[in-house]
Amino acid sequence: MTLPHTFRRSRTINAHRWALLGIVFCASWLVGSANAQEPFSPAFIQTQYxxxxxxxxxxxxxxxxxxxxxxxxxxxxxxxxxxxxxxxxLVITHGHMQVENMEPFNIRVQVGREGNEKEYPAKLLKKPDDINLCFVQIQASEGEKFPHAVFQPGATLELGEPVLILTVLGETLDYTPSVMIRRVGAILDKPRTTYCLDEPLGLGAVAGPAINRKGQLVGVVGFDLSPQEGGELYVRSGHPLVYQSDLFRAYIDNPPSESQPRDARQAAWLGIINQPLTDDLAEYWGLPKNGGIVVSSIVPGSPASQSGLQRGDVIVEFNGIPIKALQNREMLAFTKLVRETGPGKTVPITVLRKGQPVHLEITLGERPKTARDAEEYEDTIFGLTVREITTDLRMRVNLSEDVQGVIVSRVRNGSAAQIAGMRPGVIIMSVGGLPVKNLTEYEDAVTRIARQKPPEVSVFCRVGARTGFFRIRPRWEADSMETERQ
Amino acid sequence: MKQVAFLISVAVVLSSGCATLAPSQDAAVIRAKEKVAPALVHIRPVKEVFTEGKREEVLVIGSGFIISPDGYVVTNEHVAGSSRVVNCVLYTKEEMEAEVVGVDRYTDIAVLKLKTDRRDFPSVKLGSSSSLRAGETVLALGSPHGLARSVSKGIVSVPDRYLSTPDFMDINYNNWIQTDAAINPGNSGGPLVNLRGEVVGINARRLGGAENVGFAIPIDVAKEVIQSILKNGRMIRGWIGLSFQELSRKTGDVKQEGVVVADVEPLSPAAEVGIRPGDILLSVNGKPTTARFIEDLPVINKLIADLPIDQPATLHLLRGDQALDVEVKPEERSDVVGKEVEFPEWGFTATELTPELARRAQISSRQGVLVSGIQVGGLAAAAELGRGDIILKVDDAEVTDLETFSKLYRERVDSKKRLVLLDIRRGALMRYILIKQETESTNGQEP
Known part of the structure; x- marks a missing residue:
């Protein structure tokens, strides 16, 4: 693979390039005003291509x-x-590659074209939880270097500005890169800058580079908002976006590992469920109509629960920054602010309690693992995969702290577990009479069972609000049929 | 000529041979049908339903049968329950109104009384379902798709079919008679009849997408429920807070006796005496309780249900190798669903939080009311109140039950207070909901 260092070299040959562009601009001007509406000249496009x-x-x-x-x-x-x-x-690709209940494997990356295509094995890195993009690392031989795009720090887009986008065409067109032009239709500034494009794009455009009028690489095309961005509010909006490179640069400088998503930044946690102080709520409580964060729930055992923060408090200042949340998106900005303040930090918070300002100091905790980052254990004896029960899952399924166990995330077709009636969502609390409070205890329990090889194992579980037993009869003669996976 | 005469005689013999077989079957079917048909009732109740945040009345069609000369009628709870007006059309095509005497949701039985002093109604003979065998001919009478006075014929496919409920949620007090006699919508509440013309079941279910897989409530189960409704207005059942699973779910050991305790409800009589999931219940008041297979479970549930309320019962249990005897005082089992009310000014409906609903919502308290529906375009919808939310407070007043809430609601609607704060529980979380009562001038226009 040859190495066109053009992206790196670009700064050193500025004079040369500007001269060239000057000629191109003059040329297009001379052609006439028929192309006055053209956002980009063919020469500009060719250069970027x-x-x-x-x-x-x-x-x-x-x-x-x-x-x-x-x-x-x-x-x-x-x-x-x-x-x-x-x-x-390192390759950026779309975030749909790794979603709940879908496990990608056998990952390969094809680089180069027109007869020079080369395919490399690759590893999927842990998906960041604050942006809907996935990262894939090519497994190349030592010292092999790849052509790559370099993002211009601080490069932005303006409302109405044309954007040059590169996409990849389909299989029958040999995955040839292709150019598309869109405009910035809207700019969302909260919880962070996101550019909405004016017209639909195919999925082939996801992760494609987005270039502004100045020829700067601003970011990449993305589709969905992640939950941290309000993805729950706009799930699968299907609206094409441009993610500015600031949002994911940290993951390029310091890529996630296969299991750890947040090597780049540690997220802090307060442990409150909030809603915005709307003008109506402010009127009801006799508070100034300046917005704020209403604490509507406090997560048990969270930093908030130990700080003296109370349900009904309205947060109006956090770490010296006034909080003026009136809408859901502004609330997400508050969550982002907390995350980025850093765990372990003690910050001053001002709340309004029954109309009076109260000053508190809160030591932020580390954001607990979410269900998506939860560790799993694949049990080949029963034929199921179990997952640890995370704080967010507890909240979501309304599971009290006294229920300890692991949750079934997958059941293999035709397995002993499936025959016994096990299915995803079942919470396992004991196996063969041994209490199972976490993944390690589950693993210990099945390891012991594997040694003893009993004809049947009684598994005590919880489904919804009720408990009961499953009787699993492992097929001992058929074990070790596990297939290799990458 | 001789030949022709012979042929005719053969034909006569043959046809008479057929006649002695078929007409006797037909005659039996006709006799059985004629014993029951005069007591058949075509039922058209106007049911109260709560849908999408509104209370509505809908006309439904079902079947039923008269069980006494003074005009008591049996049908399904899902036909006549929650209805104020029940129109009946008798077999004579005479129309008559009936009132609901009582219902039992657990067995899907309702008892009605025709509104008349007449004491000359033809009534059915209730038979016995315990001796039913698979293969036995049965008839289903009723109003399939509203077609009154219809009869269909089939056999008993399985006399004791267990119809399962979602995981660990079993509250079955009976098995079902499965039949291939055609049962369609509208047959509900109609009698399943044997060839002696006795009612052996009440048709109530069918398997959608299947052909001729219908289910009837065994009449032995129904008889007891009907008696209890006639006597007490409802079926009274003992409840100790235990759910069971058959032994085969825990062990394949055929020598093991008893039934597995699968679940112990918090705060229940059983929880108070320390019964735990995994205990094996061997007997109740000396009566053995062995359920090896799932079909055996309703008998155990019924045994517990039959325990007198507030009278101590002795449970003999096995925990590991250790035998335990405990005394529990059964309480009366509450209905699954409670009273439901529409709050039209805000555009939502709510139900009382019965112990069963509280359990399903996984909350320990029974305080508050459960939002059951939200009307599009209403004030509740605008405030983002949601179905499944539990309202705990209105402004600063605690909501203990549906009555308290209705009162607090009425006060605020009448006073036209501009902002009303609801404190609600949504799953594991709490949330504030602000209802903005519109003033006259800003009132939205109904389309």
């Missing part, structure tokens, strides 16, 4: 999809456009 097309890649993978209702597992192949963002072969 040559610059970024070599960094366009295609990610191939297989998916294991678990039907959460039946526990049935199906496989299918998938592919996604990718953008090389480091010399060592």
């Amino acid at each position: 040559q610059r970024y097309a070599p960094a366009m890649a295609v990610v191939f993978y297989s998916l294991e999809i678990t039907n959460p209702a039946t526990g049935e597992v199906a496989r299918r192949d998938g592919r996604a456009p990718g953008l090389l963002v480091s010399e060592s072969g």
